[in-house]
Each structure stands twice: as C-alpha cells, then as structure tokens.
Amino acid sequence: MLDEVYTAVATPNIALVKYWGKRNDELILPHNTSISITLDETFKTTTSVAFSGKLDRDIFFINGEEQNLDSHEVKERFKVVDEMRRMAGSAEHAVVYSVNSFPTAAGLASSASGISALVFATSKALGLDIGTSRLSIIARQGSGSACRSLMGGFVKWKKGEKDDGSDSYIEQIKGNGYWPDIVAFVAIVSEAKKKVSSRAGMKQTVETSKLYRERPNVAEEHAKELEKAIMEKDFPTLARITMEESNSMHAVMLDTFPPIIYLNDISKEIIHAVHELNSGGNIAAYTFDAGPNAVVVTTEKNKGDVYNALNSIGGIKDIVELKIGSGPRIADRQYEAEINAIIEKNR
Amino acid sequence: MLDEVYTAVATPNIALVKYWGKRNDELILPHNTSISITLDETFKTTTSVAFSGKLDRDIFFINGEEQNLDSHEVKERFKVVDEMRRMAGSAEHAVVYSVNSFPTAAGLASSASGISALVFATSKALGLDIGTSRLSIIARQGSGSACRSLMGGFVKWKKGEKDDGSDSYIEQIKGNGYWPDIVAFVAIVSEAKKKVSSRAGMKQTVETSKLYRERPNVAEEHAKELEKAIMEKDFPTLARITMEESNSMHAVMLDTFPPIIYLNDISKEIIHAVHELNSGGNIAAYTFDAGPNAVVVTTEKNKGDVYNALNSIGGIKDIVELKIGSGPRIADRQYEAEINAIIEKNR
Numbered sequence: 200m201l202d203e204v205y206t207a208v209a210t211p212n213i214a215l216v217k218y219w220g221k222r223n224d225e226l227i228l229p230h231n232t233s234i235s236i237t238l239d240e241t242f243k244t245t246t247s248v249a250f251s252g253k254l255d256r257d258i259f260f261i262n263g264e265e266q267n268l269d270s271h272e273v274k275e276r277f278k279v280v281d282e283m284r285r286m287a288g289s290a291e292h293a294v295v296y297s298v299n300s301f302p303t304a305a306g307l308a309s310s311a312s313g314i315s316a317l318v319f320a321t322s323k324a325l326g327l328d329i330g331t332s333r334l335s336i337i338a339r340q341g342s343g344s345a346c347r348s349l350m351g352g353f354v355k356w357k358k359g360e361k362d363d364g365s366d367s368y369i370e371q372i373k374g375n376g377y378w379p380d381i382v383a384f385v386a387i388v389s390e391a392k393k394k395v396s397s398r399a400g401m402k403q404t405v406e407t408s409k410l411y412r413e414r415p416n417v418a419e420e421h422a423k424e425l426e427k428a429i430m431e432k433d434f435p436t437l438a439r440i441t442m443e444e445s446n447s448m449h450a451v452m453l454d455t456f457p458p459i460i461y462l463n464d465i466s467k468e469i470i471h472a473v474h475e476l477n478s479g480g481n482i483a484a485y486t487f488d489a490g491p492n493a494v495v496v497t498t499e500k501n502k503g504d505v506y507n508a509l510n511s512i513g514g515i516k517d518i519v520e521l522k523i524g525s526g527p528r529i530a531d532r533q534y535e536a537e538i539n540a541i542i543e544k545n546r
Numbered sequence: 547m548l549d550e551v552y553t554a555v556a557t558p559n560i561a562l563v564k565y566w567g568k569r570n571d572e573l574i575l576p577h578n579t580s581i582s583i584t585l586d587e588t589f590k591t592t593t594s595v596a597f598s599g600k601l602d603r604d605i606f607f608i609n610g611e612e613q614n615l616d617s618h619e620v621k622e623r624f625k626v627v628d629e630m631r632r633m634a635g636s637a638e639h640a641v642v643y644s645v646n647s648f649p650t651a652a653g654l655a656s657s658a659s660g661i662s663a664l665v666f667a668t669s670k671a672l673g674l675d676i677g678t679s680r681l682s683i684i685a686r687q688g689s690g691s692a693c694r695s696l697m698g699g700f701v702k703w704k705k706g707e708k709d710d711g712s713d714s715y716i717e718q719i720k721g722n723g724y725w726p727d728i729v730a731f732v733a734i735v736s737e738a739k740k741k742v743s744s745r746a747g748m749k750q751t752v753e754t755s756k757l758y759r760e761r762p763n764v765a766e767e768h769a770k771e772l773e774k775a776i777m778e779k780d781f782p783t784l785a786r787i788t789m790e791e792s793n794s795m796h797a798v799m800l801d802t803f804p805p806i807i808y809l810n811d812i813s814k815e816i817i818h819a820v821h822e823l824n825s826g827g828n829i830a831a832y833t834f835d836a837g838p839n840a841v842v843v844t845t846e847k848n849k850g851d852v853y854n855a856l857n858s859i860g861g862i863k864d865i866v867e868l869k870i871g872s873g874p875r876i877a878d879r880q881y882e883a884e885i886n887a888i889i890e891k892n893r
Contacts, residue, residue, distance in 0.1 A: 409767070409790070410797055413760035420756070443756070443803055450757055450801035456786070457821045458793045464811045474804045 202251040202542060204535045205324040209244055209315035209527035211307045212237045212347045212354065213383065213486060213494045215441045216422045217448040219397075220405045220414065226364040227343045230405070231418035233356045234372070234425050235347040236496075238383060239524035242307055246297040246316035247534040248324045250284075253546040254292035260541070261297045261313070272396075276310070279318050279341040287325035294541050295321075296534040307385060308488070314341040315348035319527045332368040339367065342398075351375040351526030353429050355422070358415075372429055375523045380498045386509050387517040388465045388491040397489045400452065400459050408454040417447055434498055438477070438484035441496060445486040463491045465514040472508045476501075549598040549889060551882045552671040556591055556662035556874035558654045559584045559694045559701065560730065560833060560841045562788045563769045564795040566744075567752045567761065573711040574690045577752070578765035580703045581719070581772050582694040583843075585730060586871035589654055593644040593663035594881040595671045597631075600893040601639035607888070608644045608660070619743075623657070626665050626688040634672035641888050642668075643881040654732060655835070661688040662695035666874045682716040689745075698722040698873030700776050702769070705762075719776055722870045727845045733856050734864040735812045735838040744836045747799065747806050755801040764794055781845055785824070785831035788843060792833040812861040813838045819855045823848075 212235040220230040259266040259277060266273045280293055295317060299309045318338045322329060335346040335356070347354045352374040359367030395403075404411055421440050428436035452459040462470075466487060473485045473495060483497040483505045497505045502520070509518050565580040606613045606624060613620045627640055642664060646656045665685045669676060682693040682703070694701045699721040706714030742750075751758055768787050775783035799806040809817075813834060820832045820842060830844040830852045844852040849867070856865050 408797075409764040410757045410760050410794060413757050417756040439803070443801075446801050446803070446805045447757060450755075450797040453800060454790075454793050454797040456790055456793070458817060460809075460814050460817070462807075463814070467807050467810070470805060470807070 202249045202253075202539070203324070204247050204249045204532045204538055205320045206245060206247040206530045206533045207316045207320035207323070207527055208240065208530045209246075209312045209319060209348050210238050210240055210524045211242055211309070211312045212344070214344065214347070214488070215437070215444060215486060215496075216418055216425055217444050218344050218356065219401045219448045219451065220411065221343070221401065223362070223364065224402065227339050228364045228367050229343060229356065229358050230415040232358045232422040233344070233347070233418070234422055235344070235354050235356075236381070236383070237348055237351045237354060237375070237524045237526050239522045241519060241521045242301045242312065244297060244299050244309055244312035244316045245530065245533055246295060246313070246320045247532065247538055248317070248320040249294050249538050249542070250289060250291040250324055251294065251542050252291050253542055254294070256545075257292050257295070258541055258545060259295045259297075260537075262299055276314055276341045279314060279337050280321055282337050282340065283318070283321050283325055283327060287327055289325055293321070293324075294538045296538050296541070298534070307492070310342045311345040311348040314338050314345035315527050317341070318349065319529070323529055332370070335369040336364065336367070339364070349527060351524050352377060355426065372426055375525045378429070378432055378523070380500070381523055382497050382499060382502045383521045383523075384495045384497070384505065384509060385519045385521065386469060386493040386495060386515050387519070388463065388493065388515060395459050395489075400455070400489065403459065404451050404455040407456040408451045410454045411451045414447065414451050418444070435481040438481035438496065441484035441486050442473070449487060461490050462487060465512065466491045466493060468512045468514070469493045469495070469509065472512060476505060476508055549596045549600070549886070550671070551594050551596045551879045551885055552667045553592060553594040553877045553880045554663045554667035554670070554874055555587065555877045556593075556659045556666060556695050557585050557587055557871045558589050558656070558659045559691070560654075561691065561694070561835070562784070562791060562833060562843075563765055563772055564791050565691050565703065566795045566798065567748045567758065568690070570709070570711065571749065574686050575711045575714050576690060576703065576705050577762040579705045579769040580691070580694070580765070581769055582691070582701050582703075583728070583730070584695055584698045584701060584722070584871045584873050586869045588866060588868045589648045589659065591644060591646050591656055591659035591663045592877065592880055593642060593660070593667045594879065594885055595664070595667040596641050596885050596889070597636060597638040597671055598641065598889050599638050600889055601641070603892075604639050604642070605888055605892060606642045606644075607884075609646055623661055623688045626661060626684050627668055629684050629687065630665070630668050630672055630674060634674055636672055640668070641885045643885050643888070645881070654839070657689045658692040658695040661685050661692035662874050664688070665696065666876070670876055679715040679717070683711065683714070686711070686714065696874060698871050699724060702773065719773055722872045725776070725779055725870070727847070728870055729844050729846060729849045730868045731842045731844070731852065731856060732866045732868065733816060733840040733842060733862050734866070735810065735840065735862060742806050742836075747802070747836065750806065751798050751802040754803040755798045757801045758798045761794065761798050765791070782828040785828035785843065788831035788833050789820070796834060808837050809834060810838045812859065813840060815859045815861070816840045816842070816856065819859060823852060823855055
C-alpha cells in the first residue's frame with residue numbers, strides 16, 4: 200500500500216516593517232514586530248510530505264535534488280519537522296519533496312515559502328489540528344521571517360515579551376481581498392547568491408552596530424503607524440513607512456562591523472527613481488531585503504508610470520508584477536510517484 | 547601707497563570622528579564632538595587679504611575668479627570677515643584673493659582650508675590678537691568642520707554645552723610631530739560635485755533620521771575612545787573607531803528621508819579591500835565624507851601593501867599620499883600685484 204502524500208503551496212512575503220535582529224537566537228525571537236504582505240503565487244513553493252514506517256531516516260529533496268540533512272542550513276530548517284513529529288507522537292520518518300517555481304532564480308528568497316509550505320503540509324500529514332498562530336511559532340523556529348508566509352494579506356509578526364516565545368506569533372491585519380489596488384513589482388538586479396546569510400548578518404548587527412540600540416524602538420513606532428495606515432487605506436503613509444523601514448534596516452547593516460552592504464549602484468538608481476516619481480506625493484515605495492533586488496509597491500492607478508520608470512533603469516534584469524496573495528493552501532497531492540519511488544529505493 | 551597684504555596657507559582636515567548634524571544652525575553648534583587630523587600641504591589654500599579705505603565693497607576672488615558675494619554659499623563663508631572686522635572696529639572693505647592648490651579637483655573639499663586660511667590671514671590683516679580657540683569659534687560659523695583646520699596634528703572640536711557656543715571650540719590633542727608614522731592615502735573615485743550640500747544634508751538627517759536619535763551618543767563614546775587610542779598610539783583601535791565612525795555617519799545619511807547616499811560601488815570595493823587587509827589585525831582604516839572618495843589611513847610599515855590593494859581596484863582615478871600637517875601658517879605676502887590691481891580698478 201502506498202504511503203499517503205500531503206501537498207501544500209506557499210508563497211514569499213515581503214516585509215514593509217523589517218525584521219533584522221533576534222533577542223533570542225535559539226527560539227528565533229525578534230527584537231521588534233514586523234509587518235509584511237504575502238505575495239501571490241507568481242512565485243511559489245510546492246511541497247509534498249509523506250511519513251512512512253519503511254524508512255530509517257528523513258529524506259529531503261529540493262527541486263529534484265536530495266539535500267544533505269547534516270548541513271547546518273538544512274538542519275536548522277528541518278527542525279520544524281522534528282518539532283511537529285514530537286507534537287504528534289509519531290516515530291516515522293519523512294520524505295519531503297519540495298519544488299520552487301520562481302521565474303528568475305534568487306529574485307526573492309525561497310526560504311519563507313519553503314518553510315511555510317513544509318510546515319503546512321507536515322501538519323496535515325501528521326493530522327495535527329493546530330491553529331495558524333501556533334503553526335507560526337513552529338515556522339518561526341525554522342526561519343524567522345518564514346512565519347509571516349503562513350497567512351495571506353497584511354500580516355503582523357508580534358515580537359512578544361515572553362522568554363519562551365509563546366507570544367511571538369503572527370496575526371492577520373487584513374486579508375488579501377481588503378486592498379486589491381496594491382501592486383508589487385519585483386525588480387531583479389542580481390541573481391548572485393548573497394555573500395552574508397541573513398542569520399549571520401543580523402547576529403553581527405545586534406552585536407556590533409551601536410545605532411542598532413535605537414532600531415527596535417524605530418521599528419515598533421513604524422509598525423504602529425503602518426498598521427494604522429493599512430486600516431485607513433492611506434497609501435502615501437504606507438509608502439513613506441515602507442521606504443523609511445528599508446533605509447533604516449540597511450542603515451544598521453551599514454553600521455555593522457565589518458559593514459554589510461547589500462545595496463549597489465543599481466539599487467541606488469531605483470531609490471532615486473522612486474523618490475522622483477514621488478515628487479508630487481507618494482505613489483510608490485521601494486523596499487530591499489538582504490540583497491540588491493527591489494520590491495516596488497504601488498497601486499493599479501500608477502503602475503504604468505512606475506513600470507516605465509523602472510524599465511528605463513539599465514541593469515535591471517527583469518521586472519515581475521505581483522498582487523497580494525491569500526497565503527498557503529493544501530493542494531491536490533503532487534510528486535506522489537517521486538515520493539513512492541524514493542521510499543521504495545530507501546526502505 | 548600700497549595697502550598692506552597678509553597671506554596665510556591652510557590645509558584640509560579629515561575627520562576620524564565625524565561631524566554630521568547641528569544643534570544650532572545659526573551658530574553652527576554640533577550635536578557631538580569630532581576629532582580630525584589636519585593634512586599636510588599637498589592640498590592647500592593660499593589666501594591673501596588686504597583692507598583698504600579706497601573700496602566701497604568687499605571683493606572676493608577664488609582661483610582668479612571673482613565670487614558673487616550675494617550668493618548664499620559665499621555669503622555664509624564670508625561672515626567670518628564681518629565678524630572679525632566688527633571685533634577690530636574697522637570700517638574698511640576687504641579684498642580676499644584665494645588660490646586652491648589641489649592636484650585633483652574635488653578630491654577633498656576646499657572649504658575647510660579656504661575658511662581656515664581666510665580667518666588666519668584676516669586676523670593678521672586686522673591686527674587682532676586672539677588665540678586659536680577664539681579663532682576657531684569664528685571659523686566654525688563659516689563652516690563647521692573648517693574650524694578643525696586651524697591647528698595641526700590631531701584636533702578635537704568640542705561640542706560644548708552652552709547655548710551661545712562659547713565652549714564649542716578646538717583643542718589640539720597632539721601635534722603633527724607626535725605620531726610621524728601615520729600615512730593617509732586619498733583615493734579619488736569621482737570628481738563630480740556632490741548633489742546634496744553637507745549643510746542641507748545634515749539638516750535633513752537631524753530632522754528625519756530616527757536612528758540619528760542615538761548618533762550623538764555613539765559619536766561621544768567614539769571621541770573618548772579615539773582620544774585614548776591617540777594618547778596610547780594604539781593604531782588598531784584608531785583604525786576600528788575611524789571605520790565605525792565613517793559607517794555610522796553614512797548609516798544615518800542612508801536613514802535620512804529621502805536617503806542621502808554618497809558611497810558607490812567603488813567605495814564599497816575600497817571598504818571590502820581594507821577589511822581584507824585587516825583580516826589579521828587592523829593595519830588600515832577607510833573614512834568617507836560627503837562623497838565617494840576615500841581617505842585610507844595607515845602607517846609607514848604597511849603603506850606599500852595598502853597602496854597596492856587600492857591600486858588594484860578599478861575605477862580609482864588617483865591615489866595621493868599625505869602625512870599629518872602642522873596647521874595654518876602666515877606666509878610671505880603673495881598675490882600683492884593682483885590685489886593692488888583689483889583695488890585700483892575698483893576705487
């Protein structure tokens with residue numbers, strides 16, 4: 200008899216109020232609340248999971264390639280499976296088969312959609328009946344910002360106050376249908392893999408940046424202001440806070456020793472182009488994560504102008520238009536043949 | 547009879563602990579103490595001044611070209627002449643003839659050497675018998691950082707506490723003979739004029755950067771640490787603070803809204819190259835002002851390696867080696883013929 204396969208689809212999120220720095224490295228507890236929008240399925244990870252008594256080890260495939268579960272990065276991310284297996288009281292090993300469908304490589308990080316899909320599919324495969332806030336606490340421990348991809352629309356990851364992290368989970372501010380006018384362009388500047396991992400980089404920032412002493416206060420203020428702007432559908436304020444947050448995070452990165460500099464001359468051109476577009480009032484906002492690629496947020500009315508401005512900048516390799524997405528979902532089972540072949544081969 | 551001409555020579559300074567932000571825009575009082583080294587006469591301004599009863603207006607030449615004294619920038623800088631004329635009780639108008647001898651244009655700002663030479667020559671021309679700390683209070687009101695060029699060696703500009711600025715003046719930490727081992731390379735990346743003036747830029751930073759709330763505290767800590775490192779001739783610590791200060795200032799510039807970004811991809815390469823050189827301990831330090839050009843500070847022992855590392859970076863137009871200088875001096879009278887011709891023409 201075949202082992203049962205569960206499949207989930209999840210998407211990246213892009214932070215408008217940024218997460219950069221942990222108050223607890225082990226539990227992945229952030230120094231500040233962050234707010235993101237979950238993107239639609241233009242970029243997505245599809246992950247199938249099966250638990251089987253026939254295996255004596257976990258097996259993890261990404262894009263058809265088996266991953267080394269002893270590698271630090273994979274082990275950290277796979278912790279979420281151990282945690283849920285413990286919760287379910289299961290002793291069976293898992294096959295995880297994950298496929299990233301990202302039109303351009305490294306345009307957006309696949310870790311958030313990957314971990315979110317993994318957590319979602321695994322909870323179904325193990326028959327765990329737990330809510331999203333609890334799931335987000337598990338996902339958070341795989342990779343902090345991943346937890347925000349467990350819901351659609353505008354999502355807040357609360358920093359929490361408790362030492363055990365039980366109050367550091369996500370809440371949906373508004374769903375993806377609330378403000379359909381919002382458009383996000385991903386401007387792909389470089390496909391190169393980032394030199395400094397986010398995990399290592401933010402640790403260095405917390406340890407060495409002296410301006411970081413003020414950063415959590417700034418982010419908490421911005422989170423409150425942004426939540427209000429979302430509730431009031433106040434795009435100019437949303438845009439201002441989004442840009443200030445991107446700049447604030449890249450400022451503390453630059454203030455890290457040695458400095459972490461992700462923005463390059465093309466990123467600078469994008470920043471200047473957006474401020475030029477905004478000279479008569481904010482119609483667009485840039486935001487950058489741990490790389491030179493920009494996400495430019497605007498509205499349907501202005502998206503033509505914004506696209507044209509981006510398109511006139513030399514050095515941008517691709518511009519992809521996205522909308523706000525609805526969050527992860529259970530899909531028809533996929534990669535069933537691949538998973539069963541893996542189990543047969545490894546039993 | 548010819549009017550008497552007085553001539554002074556002054557040089558730029560480069561801040562190791564940075565000045566970026568005023569607590570009083572009118573008096574030019576800084577939010578924090580800064581520390582600089584005054585450079586040698588490789589780059590210098592030579593300024594001759596004569597006061598004459600034959601003129602009915604002030605006349606100001608830079609590099610042979612008459613300046614418009616109604617322009618905002620020139621007027622601000624010329625305030626120092628008015629101030630000293632008031633102190634001397636003189637009613638005569640001045641001819642100022644100033645020549646910048648900078649091997650490469652815009653490699654370093656000429657405002658500090660220019661104002662410093664102007665203040666020095668004018669005080670002599672007016673027969674004012676005032677000390678350097680008092681002179682620095684006058685120079686400060688022409689352009690903040692200029693006051694640090696009124697002494698040689700390692701110079702501290704105290705932020706002061708008083709509202710009238712009477713305790714915000716310079717002090718020499720050590721003269722130019724104290725640590726002759728120090729070498730400074732100026733790496734010229736761009737000769738383009740900066741888009742945002744320092745004056746306007748730092749005002750925007752103080753008004754809009756939220757991380758700036760912590761910046762004065764950081765700079766005060768760095769100033770204390772750096773003064774100690776100078777007293778102990780502790781180069782690795784001097785280098786670390788110098789780099790942290792440059793990064794801290796450029797971080798609050800980036801955190802300004804809209805952001806001020808002076809560093810470019812070549813500046814980034816210089817930063818990375820210096821950290822590479824420092825992998826076994828700090829032997830060099832970069833520092834950037836309001837532009838992409840770097841000053842890289844090192845010592846005689848390591849200057850060959852540092853030069854070679856800089857020289858291998860494409861996009862650097864010129865590398866100039868300097869030592870710490872001795873500060874401004876009164877020189878043999880120069881441009882006497884030019885000044886008397888100007889007086890004759892305008893009487």
